[in-house]
Amino acid sequence: MPTLRCRLWTSTAAMCVGVALTAASTTPRVSFSDSRLKNGLRVIISEDHSAPVFSLAVAYNVGSRDERKGRTGFAHLFEHMMFKGSANVGPGEHFLLIFNNGGSMNGTTNKERTNYYQTLPSNQLDLALFLEADRLRSLEITKDNLDNQRHAVQEERRSGLDNQPYGRTFEALEELAFDNPAYQHSVIGSMEDLNAATVEDVAAFFKTYYAPNNAVLSIVGDVKADEALARTRKYFESIPSQSPPPPVDITEPQRTEERRLTLDDGLARLHRIDMAYKIPPATSPDDDALSVLGTVLGGGRSSRLHEQLVRQKELASTVGAFAGSGRGPGLFRIVAMALPGKAVADVERALDEEIQKVLNGSIADWEMEKARTTARSAFISNVQSTLARAIILSEYALFYDDPDLINRRAAKIAAVTAADVQRVARRYLTAQNRTVVITNPSPKGPAGAAGGL
Secondary structure, X not given: OOEEEOOOOOOOOOOOOOEEEOOOOOOOOOOOEEEEOOOOOEEEEEEOOOOOEXXXXXXXXXXXXXXXXXXXXXXXXXXXXOOOOEOOEOOOHHHHHHHHXXXXXXXXXXXXXXXXXXXXXXXXXXXXXXXXXXXXXXXXXXXXXXXXXXXXXXXXHHHHHHOOOOHHHHHHHHHHHOOOHHHHOOOOOOHHHHHHOOHHHHHHHHHHHOOHHHEEEEEEEOOOHXXXXXXXXXXXXXXXXXXXXXXXOOOOOOOOOOEEEEEEEOOOOOOEEEEEEEEOOOOOOXXXXXXXXXXXXXXXXXXXXXXXHHHHOOOEEEEEEEEEOOOOOEEEEEEEEEOXXXXXXXXXXXXXXXXXXXXXXXXXXXXXXXXXXXXXXXXXXXXXXXXXXXXXXXXXXXXXXOOOHHHHHHXXXXXXXXXXXXXXXXXXXXXXXXXXXXXXXXXXXXXXXXXXO
8 A cells, every 4th residue: 555654844834745655666756737827827736635735836037146236135125025915915914814724835035036835725725826816916016115125134134144153155155156247146135235226126126027927836735736727827817928037147157267265254153164166057967966976075974075074084063065056057065164273274175185086086886876865865855745846846847947857856866877976076176166265263243354365
């Protein structure tokens, strides 16, 4: 008989459902329908009747990469604005209606997209569709709403970035690593740009990017696909489409020399080193091998970097490596926190030694198998949640026009060979392709002072 597996999620996911796994195969397949309304809205629906809940996610094709210089932070600011009310929903009522009906919800912004999602009992599909359609059709864009959310975002920046240890490190690394402004600035934007935003700016941003033909809506859970599609048409199809937004320039010049920076951080307590190597978009054939490379070097306690820098040499308290990529250029990042009394130069030297071993040595079979197991485990873990499935399906459709990638991702990782991993390591982990930021504890205050090495 099929077994039902389920895991708990945080409050943003609210409810957990199971995925039936047959005895013959422990790798589930996500089935879904893929439709497009007359106004261009793409609708993906995946039935799962294992629990009486569903999740709905809307991914808009707008992120911080779409912002122009002097107007950074708009995508994230707009995520906040979308909860300030519309023609039939008052400020804050979106939250109340979801919570009072036993659901959870949130929204997030990154460089590639802005998404909004909710999980609710299965008898509340009309509520979720009504709320999302009403704010897309008739968002209230007023000076009071803008000022209110501008201040909220600025406070979020103060508490989550400006007054956090190593907060400046994240921004400095991307500013130094990238030349393309689309990927160079932080998602939250600068205080100056947020202050400069006008109601007219925000209204123009909404008209440009918040359109049904610039979004993907996905529904996963205890629904009937044909009925869910009919209800989606009822609420969304009368919303007019807009002209497609301008394409984003994702070109990044080839690096010819290493870039380095040192930061003094008054909130930091340990020396930290960040290394970043520019890598191509996730559509590159090298993407899967780079993901495996991250697992080999820094994926967990059995990884090379943890074994050598934490356990054997006792130079670092934590160390990790991962490939972070999207539709544009990305970074392969290595981060290490030096133990008290240890020189950051020794940590960097040890990191370089382990990188050279990957470039010139061999990769063991067990390391490759670990990468495959990790990828497969992550896939199975994700598809057990209706919310994770809804988000993944919408993003794969939006980014790659390929929602079925959800069913092939683990197999693509499994096809990576040790030779593939060494090939991408030799291609991208080069000195001239590297950005290094060293963050030092300092008594100078929260912001610290930046200077070249």
